[in-house]
Amino acid sequence: MSDTSTRPHSSKVVDGPDRAPSRAMLHAVGFKREDFSKPKVGIASTWSMVTPCNMHIDTLARESCKGVDAAGGKGVIFGTITISDGISMGTEGMKYSMVSREVIADSIETVVGCEGMDGFVAIGGCDKNMPGCMMAMARLNRPSVFVYGGTILPGCHDDQELDIVSVFEAVGKHAKGELDDEGLRTIEEKAIPGAGSCGGLYTANTMASAIEAMGMSLPNSSAQAAIGNAKRMDSHDAGAAVVEMIRKGIKPSDILCREAMENAITLVIALGGSTNAVLHLLAIAHTAGIPLDLDDFTRIGAKVPVLADVKPSGKYFMNDLVKIGGTLPLIKMLEAEGLWHSGCLTVTGRTWGENLAKIQAQYPEGQTVIRSFDNPVKPNSHLVILRGNLAPEGAVAKISGKEGERFEGKARVFDSEEEGMTAILGGQIQKGDVIVIRREGPKGGPGMREMLGPTSAVMGQGLGKDVALITDGRFSGGSHGFVVGHITPEAHVGGPIALVRDGDPITIDAVSREITLGISDQELENRRAQWTPAAPRYTYGVLGKFAALCTSASQGAVTDKDLISRL
Numbered sequence: 001m002s003d004t005s006t007r008p009h010s011s012k013v014v015d016g017p018d019r020a021p022s023r024a025m026l027h028a029v030g031f032k033r034e035d036f037s038k039p040k041v042g043i044a045s046t047w048s049m050v051t052p053c054n055m056h057i058d059t060l061a062r063e064s065c066k067g068v069d070a071a072g073g074k075g076v077i078f079g080t081i082t083i084s085d086g087i088s089m090g091t092e093g094m095k096y097s098m099v100s101r102e103v104i105a106d107s108i109e110t111v112v113g114c115e116g117m118d119g120f121v122a123i124g125g126c127d128k129n130m131p132g133c134m135m136a137m138a139r140l141n142r143p144s145v146f147v148y149g150g151t152i153l154p155g156c157h158d159d160q161e162l163d164i165v166s167v168f169e170a171v172g173k174h175a176k177g178e179l180d181d182e183g184l185r186t187i188e189e190k191a192i193p194g195a196g197s198c199g200g201l202y203t204a205n206t207m208a209s210a211i212e213a214m215g216m217s218l219p220n221s222s223a224q225a226a227i228g229n230a231k232r233m234d235s236h237d238a239g240a241a242v243v244e245m246i247r248k249g250i251k252p253s254d255i256l257c258r259e260a261m262e263n264a265i266t267l268v269i270a271l272g273g274s275t276n277a278v279l280h281l282l283a284i285a286h287t288a289g290i291p292l293d294l295d296d297f298t299r300i301g302a303k304v305p306v307l308a309d310v311k312p313s314g315k316y317f318m319n320d321l322v323k324i325g326g327t328l329p330l331i332k333m334l335e336a337e338g339l340w341h342s343g344c345l346t347v348t349g350r351t352w353g354e355n356l357a358k359i360q361a362q363y364p365e366g367q368t369v370i371r372s373f374d375n376p377v378k379p380n381s382h383l384v385i386l387r388g389n390l391a392p393e394g395a396v397a398k399i400s401g402k403e404g405e406r407f408e409g410k411a412r413v414f415d416s417e418e419e420g421m422t423a424i425l426g427g428q429i430q431k432g433d434v435i436v437i438r439r440e441g442p443k444g445g446p447g448m449r450e451m452l453g454p455t456s457a458v459m460g461q462g463l464g465k466d467v468a469l470i471t472d473g474r475f476s477g478g479s480h481g482f483v484v485g486h487i488t489p490e491a492h493v494g495g496p497i498a499l500v501r502d503g504d505p506i507t508i509d510a511v512s513r514e515i516t517l518g519i520s521d522q523e524l525e526n527r528r529a530q531w532t533p534a535a536p537r538y539t540y541g542v543l544g545k546f547a548a549l550c551t552s553a554s555q556g557a558v559t560d561k562d563l564i565s566r567l
Contacts, residue, residue, distance in 0.1 A: 031074065039073040039246045041239065042120035044080055044108045044136075046129045046149075051084035053125035053204060056195040056226055057149050060235040064121045064147060067239025073246070075239060076117070080107040082126050085450060085476065086164050086198065090421065095447030097128060098474075099546045101283070102559050104132025109139050118142065119242045123235065125149035125197050125226075127477070130207035131280035134216065137252045138288040143245035144252060145238040145347045146217045148208035150226030151318040152196030162191040163199040165312055165476075168452055172460015175425040196226030200311030202477030205318045206273030207280055209327055210264040214284075215255045215346030219355055223326030225319060241347055248349055256288045259341035262300060263352070266339055269304040269381045270330060272313060274477030275396045275485060276450075278383060283556030294385045294394045294554055298513070301381025304339055306400070307371045312480040313400035314377065316369045324369055329361045337373060377401075386484060388514040389524065390470075390496050390506065393488035393554045395515055397508065398475065403482045405510040407468045409434040411500050416440065417449055417473070424457045431466040434506040438497045439534065440473030441490025442557040446538055446547035452476035455483055468508055470515070472497050474553070484508060484515060486553040492534065493552075499527040 023036060045061035048054045065075035081103060088094040112120050119142045122133035130146070137144045155162035170187045173179040179187075197204035208222035218237055224230045245251075261281060268277045278297055285292035307330065310316045321327070334340045335356060342353030363370055371377055377400070384397040399405060412429060413436045414420035420437040423429055435454065442448045451471055458467055459481055468482040472490035475483055489495030496517060500506075505518030517524070538544045549559040 035074040039118040039243055040116070041068040041073045041075050041242050041246075042112050042115070042117040043068070043075055043077040043239070044111070044120055044122040044133065045077055046080055046082045046104070046124050046126075048082045050082055051087060051126050052152065052192055052195050053084065053197040054082045054129070054149060057123050057125055060123050060147060060149060060231065063232050063235035064123065064239040067236035068121070068243055071240035071243035073239075073243040076115070078111050080104050082129055085127050085203070089168075089450060089476070090417065090453035094449040095445050095543055097450065098442065098448045098557060099542055101128040101132045101135070101280070102546065103542070104129060105135035105139065108133065108136035112136070112140050112142065119246050120144050121147060121238050121242055123147040123149060125204065127203040127207065127276065130204065130211060131283055134211060134284045135287045137216065138256060138284060141251050141253050143242050143250055145241050145245070146211050146221075147235050147238045148211070148217060148221050148224070150196050150224045150231045151205055151322065152199045152226060153193055153319055154199050154317050155191040155193045157186060157190045161317060162187060163311065163317065164191060165200065165452070165456060167191045168456030169460040172457040175457065176461045194227065198477070199317045199319060200477070201271050201273050201308060201318065202312065203274040203276040204477070206268055206271065206277050206477055209267050209271055209273065210277055210281060212327060213263040213267040213331070214260045215344055215352065216252065218347065219359070220326045220328050223318070223322050225322055244349060245347060250345070250347070250349060252288070255345050255347065256290065257344065258290050258292070260344045261285050261290055261292050262296070263341050263344060265297060265300045266304050266334060267327065267331065269301055269306060269383060270334060271308040272306045272310060272377060272382055272400070275383060275398045275475050276477060278396050279474065279486065279553060279556055283558045286556050286558050286561060297381070297383055298385045301383060304381060305373065305376035306378040306382050307333075307373070307376055309369060309371060309377055312477070313382070313402060320369050324363050324367045325361050328356070328359055329363045330370055332356055332359070332361060333373070384510045384513060386508070386513050386515040388516045390500070390515045390517040391487045392496070393552060394486070395470075395484050395488065396486040397484040397510060398480065399510040400480065403465055407434070407482050407508045409468060409506060411436050411502055411504040411506050413438070413500055413502050417451060417454060420454050421457065424454055424461070429458070429463065429467055431463065433467045435467060435469040436497065436500050437469065437471040437473060438491040438500070440471055441492055442550040442553060443547045444490050444492025444534070444537075445473065446543050446550070448553065448557060449473050450476040450479070451483070451485070452479055455479040455481055470497075470506070470508070472553075482508065487515075488552045488554040490552065494528070494531055494533065496524065498531060499524060
C-alpha cells in the first residue's frame with residue numbers, strides 16, 4: 001500500500017462542546033443523542049434514473065443502511081453520479097464515460113473525507129461505478145465494502161434471449177438489409193426488460209467479479225440478479241460487515257495486496273471478462289500503491305484457462321451463471337488447481353481459504369455454462385497483451401479463439417469513431433481490411449471512447465472473421481471479433497498509430513503477441529518527422545482537465561499519478 005499519512009482522517013462529531021454545531025446539523029437529518037457514540041457509516045449510492053443499471057440502487061442503499069443500524073452503527077446515505085455507457089455509446093457523450101470513473105472516486109472521497117465517516121458501503125451498477133468506488137476505498141483506507149447492483153435478466157423475442165449487444169448487432173443487420181425497420185424496433189423494445197447491468201460478461205459483471213476476487217465485496221455479490229431477495233440480503237449484510245470491520249480495525253490496506261490483484265486477474269480470465277478490466281485493475285492497483293503492469297496479465301494468462309461460455313463470445317448470459325451457483329464454485333475450482341491465493345484477507349474478516357472452507361458449493365451435473373479444466377473454452381487467457389512497432393508500450397486484444405489467432409490486412413484509417421462507423425454502415429469495408437480508429441485515446445478523444453458501435457456493426461454485417469479493428473480507444477465488454485484496443489502511445493501524443501496510412505500492411509499475431517505495421521523503420525521515421533500534433537479537442541471543463549492530467553492507457557488512464565512533480 002502507498003503511504004497512508006496523506007489520506008483524510010476521521011473526525012468524530014461527538015468530541016467536546018465545540019462540536020455542538022456539528023451535532024445540531026446531524027440532529028436535523030435524523031440523528032438521536034445516542035447515535036453520536038456509534039460508528040458513522042456512509043452509504044455511497046449511485047442511484048439514478050439515467051440507466052437501468054442503477055435505477056434500483058436507492059432500494060439497495062436503504063437495505064445497507066438498515067444493516068449498518070442493526071449492527072450498531074449509524075448509516076448515512078449520500079449520492080454520487082453515474083452515466084450510462086449503453087446510452088451514450090457512439091456519441092460525443094461517450095467521452096465522459098472514463099472521466100466519470102475519476103469523478104465518482106473524487107466525489108466519494110470528498111464526502112467521506114469531509115464528513116469524517118468511520119467507514120462506508122459503496123453500491124455500483126454501471127461500468128465505471130465499480131472501479132470508481134474501489135479507487136475511493138483505496139484512497140480513503142477506511143473500513144468499506146462494495147456492493148454490486150446485480151445483473152439484468154435477459155429480454156426475449158421469438159424464443160431468442162436478448163441483451164444490449166443484440167441491439168447494436170441488429171443495427172448492423174439493418175444496414176445490410178437483413179432486418180427491416182419493424183424488426184429493429186422490436187428488438188430495441190424487448191432487449192432490456194428492467195433493472196440491472198448488461199447481462200453478459202461485459203464490463204459491469206467483469207469488474208464486479210474482480211472486486212469480489214479482491215476480497216472487497218461479500219462472497220457471491222458479483223453473481224446475483226439485480227432484483228430479488230439475494231441482492232437485498234447482500235446489501236443488508238454489507239452494512240453489517242462494515243460495522244464489524246470498524247470494530248476489528250480491518251481496512252482496505254489489509255485486504256488489497258498484489259496477491260489480491262492476481263486473484264482478480266485470474267477470475268476475470270476464467271470468466272472470459274472484458275478488456276476494460278486491464279485498464280481498471282491497473283488504475284485500482286495504482287491507487288492502492290500495488291505494483292502491477294501489463295506483463296502481469298500475460299504471466300497469469302499463460303496458466304489460467306477461460307472456463308465460462310458466456311457472452312459476448314459465448315452462449316450464455318450472466319443470469320445463467322447465477323442460476324447454477326454464481327462465482328464461488330468456480331473460485332473453488334481455481335483454488336483446487338492451485339490458481340488461487342487462499343491466504344488473502346476479505347471483508348468478511350476471514351481469508352479466502354476460510355470462506356471457501358465454509359461453502360460446499362459445486363456446479364450441478366450436466367451444466368455447460370462453466371467448463372471443466374480438461375475442456376476449457378480456451379486453454380489460456382483471451383486477454384492478450386500485444387507489443388510491436390505499432391504499440392511499443394502495449395495494446396490489449398480480446399482473442400476468444402473463434403476469430404482466429406492471426407490477422408493480416410490493409411489499413412483503413414479513420415480519425416474518429418464517427419468516421420469509422422459511417423464507412424462500416426456505408427458498406428465501404430471489405431474482407432481483409434484492418435479498420436484503424438485513432439485519436440480516441442485518453443488524451444486525444446479525450447476520454448477513450450468504447451467502440452461497441454463499430455464492432456457490433458462489423459459483426460452484424462457478417463464480417464467478424466474477415467476484418468480486424470484496432471484503436472487507441474477501448475472496447476465495450478460487449479465487443480467481440482478480431483479487435484485490439486488501448487494501443488499506446490496513443491495518436492494524440494505521436495504514437496505510431498498516428499503515422500499509419502491507408503493501405504499499410506498490418507499484422508496481428510496473438511501467438512507471438514505482436515502487432516506490426518509492415519513498413520520500414522526508415523519510412524516510419526520519415527513519417528514521424530512530418531507529423532504535427534492535432535489541437536486538443538477540449539481545453540476546459542471536465543474533459544479538458546481529464547485530457548491534461550490523465551496517463552496513458554498502459555498506466556490505467558489515471559489522473560493522480562506523479563502529482564508531487566506537478567505541485
